[in-house]
Amino acid sequence: MMIPTTDKVRWGMLGTGFIAERLANAFTETRRATLVAIASRSLERAEAFAQKHDIHRAYPSYDELLADTDIEAVLIALPNALHAHWTICAAEAKKHVLCEKPLALNANECTAMIDACGANGVLLMEAAMYRFQxxxxxxxxxxxxxxxxxxxxxxxxxxxxxxxxxxxxxxxxxxxxxxxxxxxxxxxxxxxxxxxxxxxxxxxxxxxxxxxxxxxxxxxxxxxxxxxxxxxxxxxxxxxxxxxxxxxxxxxxxxxxxxxxxxxxxxxxxxxxxxxxxxxxxxxxxxxxxxxxxxxxxxx
Amino acid sequence: MMIPTTDKVRWGMLGTGFIAERLANAFTETRRATLVAIASRSLERAEAFAQKHDIHRAYPSYDELLADTDIEAVLIALPNALHAHWTICAAEAKKHVLCEKPLALNANECTAMIDACGANGVLLMEAAMYRFQxxxxxxxxxxxxxxxxxxxxxxxxxxxxxxxxxxxxxxxxxxxxxxxxxxxxxxxxxxxxxxxxxxxxxxxxxxxxxxxxxxxxxxxxxxxxxxxxxxxxxxxxxxxxxxxxxxxxxxxxxxxxxxxxxxxxxxxxxxxxxxxxxxxxxxxxxxxxxxxxxxxxxxx
Structure with a gap:
């Protein structure tokens, strides 16, 4: 079954590190998802990453990507210590969140993330990719x-x-x-x-x-x-x-x-x-x- | 090198259970040790075990074996809870003690066993047989x-x-x-x-x-x-x-x-x-x- 491009979920990603590379590569094999935007703290890094992975939009800040109303879901590919903060920001921007493992550094952070996603009516999942093998x-x-x-x-x-x-x-x-x-x-x-x-x-x-x-x-x-x-x-x-x-x-x-x-x-x-x-x-x-x-x- | 029979250490064993069987069988392969006596709480069991394993003397109590002055070393092949008591009795009877593992049920028992063997000038070893592979x-x-x-x-x-x-x-x-x-x-x-x-x-x-x-x-x-x-x-x-x-x-x-x-x-x-x-x-x-x-x- 072919999924029409217009039905694919439109994703943005925060971060351009090691795991972001793997995730961007994965989008060449996804059937239901398309990566439309990338954000880094540096415009240069974001643009280089976008060019390498054929991503249409590159943002010089995470906030600017989250403000993009065309994006439905966000991949949090940031260091572990930043997972809670940016998941909560993404939820408040009404984006569904797939957050890299571990979800956060402690249970309190996790609870705050779950609550934020619940309050904003978006889904949250920890990226335990091995489970999909x-x-x-x-x-x-x-x-x-x-x-x-x-x-x-x-x-x-x-x-x-x-x-x-x-x-x-x-x-x-x-x-x-x-x-x-x-x-x-x-x-x-x-x-x-x-x-x-x-x-x-x-x-x-x-x-x-x-x-x-x-x-x-x-x-x-x-x-x-x-x-x-x-x-x-x-x-x-x-x-x-x-x-x-x-x-x-x-x-x-x-x-x-x-x-x-x-x-x-x-x-x-x-x-x-x-x-x-x-x-x-x-x-x-x-x-x-x-x-x-x-x-x-x-x-x- | 042949060890003359007279130079072999003369052993007695307390207990006739599963592990005692294995130990008795082992004496057919020892070069420096000979099993000369077996003790059980029942004379019948001791005699049956002695006959089966060609052991010369069978005692109807552990105390009687420990009183045998011809025996130099004792194997404690009794249930774990009896290791401490009979090791200490054997030490007081001036027998070296090879005690089945675990040496005892807690550290206090072990300390008492070590002290008793030290005070009586006899050796004590826990039978961790796997170590000899x-x-x-x-x-x-x-x-x-x-x-x-x-x-x-x-x-x-x-x-x-x-x-x-x-x-x-x-x-x-x-x-x-x-x-x-x-x-x-x-x-x-x-x-x-x-x-x-x-x-x-x-x-x-x-x-x-x-x-x-x-x-x-x-x-x-x-x-x-x-x-x-x-x-x-x-x-x-x-x-x-x-x-x-x-x-x-x-x-x-x-x-x-x-x-x-x-x-x-x-x-x-x-x-x-x-x-x-x-x-x-x-x-x-x-x-x-x-x-x-x-x-x-x-x-x-």
């Missing part, structure tokens, strides 16, 4: 179908070496640190599997001596369903990307749970240390799927 | 040689389905529960890797509704070296036996870290998700190695 839907269906029995333990890891301390990830005042950046994934996925918020959570972390952000962290959570989750994340270890969901009868292993690579994804069903079934799943651009999903929510 | 020495040497850089994260799992609630493992008053029984292994191994006690530790657990012992548990620890460890154990999930030690440059995976199977053990060195080296190691009887090691400590 077909492998995630497949795993949730396997669990629903009883393939592993009751999920009892969850183990998730997301680590890679990233030692450039001049990067935003090492900037404490902008919401840096590996827990927000990568710990988000296993923590969020454990919540998705449990279908609930944890009723207990503890983590240990190591801080960079100068930057004062966590560079290695690991912890555990307990869920009301009875599931116990372990998670780890790090900027300064070897690469690790794993999820293992252990039920009372079998377990699921996901060697590559988080990011799109444009290849294929493998999901393994294991019983008594033997692979009993292996699933080969497509690996589409999860940013494009996420933007299309939110656009569909806006239209319906 | 060649794969453990190999992994420690790999880490010492810098194969993974600095160990930053440790993940260890020991789970299997064990649902017979009439078993001692489900008996709270005897020190049951999966943390003492299987959680011991990853917790102990993390300590061995870090070369230190944790300075922080937290776990979540699920309890059996009737037996009131943990059947599923998971938690995290922090070590003064900076390493963070995650561990899980369970009586009521699918089988899982894993250790992964993640350094800042590479990681070690051990698919079968805990028990002897008499086959081979695989240790993998992994960098950026690729196996860069695989080690194939022997899998001897670790109970026999442990008893021989302790016997050697006694003789030297």
């Amino acid at each position: 077909p492998q995630i839907e497949h795993v949730l269906r396997l669990i629903d179908d009883g393939a592993i029995g009751e999920p009892r333990l969850f183990y998730g890891a997301f680590c890679f070496p990233f030692t450039d301390t001049s990067n935003i990830r090492y900037n404490k005042s902008l919401g840096g640190g590996c827990l927000f950046d990568m710990g988000f994934y296993p923590v969020d996925f454990a919540k998705l599997i449990a279908g609930a918020m944890p009723d207990g959570a503890v983590a240990f972390a190591h801080y960079h001596p100068e930057c004062d952000v966590e560079i290695i962290a690991g912890g555990s959570m307990h869920f009301p369903t009875g599931m116990i989750a372990l998670f780890e994340c790090a900027f300064q270890t070897d690469v690790r990307t794993y999820v293992e969901i252990i039920g009372d009868e079998a377990e699921i292993q996901m060697p590559d749970p988080w990011t799109s690579r444009g290849t294929r994804k493998e999901v393994l069903l294991i019983r008594q240390r033997e692979v009993v079934e292996s699933f080969d799943l497509p690996d589409p651009n999860s940013y494009a799927l996420e933007i299309d999903h939110f656009s569909e929510c806006i239209r319906t | 060649p794969q453990i020495e190999h992994v420690l040497r790999l880490i010492d040689d810098g194969a993974i850089g600095e160990p930053r994260l440790f993940y260890g799992a020991f789970c299997f389905p064990f649902t017979d609630t009439s078993n001692i493992r489900y008996n709270k008053s005897l020190g049951g529960g999966c943390l003492f029984d299987m959680g011991f292994y990853p917790v102990d191994f993390a300590k061995l890797i870090a070369g230190a006690m944790p300075d922080g530790a937290v776990a979540f657990a699920h309890y059996h509704p009737e037996c009131d012992v943990e059947i599923i548990a998971g938690g995290s620890m922090h070590f003064p070296t900076g390493m963070i460890a995650l561990f899980e154990c369970a009586f009521q999930t699918d089988v899982r036996t894993y250790v992964e030690i993640i350094g800042d440059e590479a990681e070690i995976q051990m698919p079968d870290p805990w028990t002897s199977r008499g086959t081979r053990k695989e240790v993998l060195l992994i960098r950026q998700r690729e196996v860069v080296e695989s080690f194939d190691l022997p899998d001897p009887n670790s109970y026999a190695l442990e008893i021989d090691h302790f016997s050697e400590c006694i003789r030297t």
Whole structure:
């Protein structure tokens, strides 16, 4: 089914950094969404980004983009510490908001964002793009179908070496640190599997001596369903990307749970240390799927 | 080198349960140790066990075995809750003590056991038999040689389905529960890797509704070296036996870290998700190695 261009949701984006690049690229694959405007604090950066990604309008401030009445939805691709402020501004400008993960730096900020979007009648979604991978839907269906029995333990890891301390990830005042950046994934996925918020959570972390952000962290959570989750994340270890969901009868292993690579994804069903079934799943651009999903929510 | 029978350490064992069977079998492979006496609370059980394992003397009480002046060392193969009491009795009878893991139910009991053995000039060792597997020495040497850089994260799992609630493992008053029984292994191994006690530790657990012992548990620890460890154990999930030690440059995976199977053990060195080296190691009887090691400590 072709969606006429006029029916596509018209998006604007705040920010031109690393994740903004990925999101702009994703719009070449979206079916229900089109990126019509970009804003940066610098007109030069906004114009360069607009030219590179074939975006019609470039704004030299976030406020000016939010004042553009042609824009229906906004992507917040700013540093973590700015998510709350600009989500609330966007809501007040009557734009629907897809905000990069983590939604904010604490629960109070999140509540204020949710309230602002509610009061202005716009939708708000946290950009947990990994959730839109077909492998995630497949795993949730396997669990629903009883393939592993009751999920009892969850183990998730997301680590890679990233030692450039001049990067935003090492900037404490902008919401840096590996827990927000990568710990988000296993923590969020454990919540998705449990279908609930944890009723207990503890983590240990190591801080960079100068930057004062966590560079290695690991912890555990307990869920009301009875599931116990372990998670780890790090900027300064070897690469690790794993999820293992252990039920009372079998377990699921996901060697590559988080990011799109444009290849294929493998999901393994294991019983008594033997692979009993292996699933080969497509690996589409999860940013494009996420933007299309939110656009569909806006239209319906 | 042959050790003359007269030079072998003469052992007695308290208990005739599951682990006592394994230990008695191990004596057929020990070079420096011989099992000369067994004690049970029932003469019938002691005699049946002695006959089965070709042990010369069978005692109908632990006290009578401890009074046997021919015995130099004692294996405490009793339920966890009895470890402290009988270790102290054995020490007072001037026997060296190899006590099944966990050494006791709390730190106070451990301190009393250590003090009693010190005061009576006898050796005390916790029977962490997995430590005597060649794969453990190999992994420690790999880490010492810098194969993974600095160990930053440790993940260890020991789970299997064990649902017979009439078993001692489900008996709270005897020190049951999966943390003492299987959680011991990853917790102990993390300590061995870090070369230190944790300075922080937290776990979540699920309890059996009737037996009131943990059947599923998971938690995290922090070590003064900076390493963070995650561990899980369970009586009521699918089988899982894993250790992964993640350094800042590479990681070690051990698919079968805990028990002897008499086959081979695989240790993998992994960098950026690729196996860069695989080690194939022997899998001897670790109970026999442990008893021989302790016997050697006694003789030297």
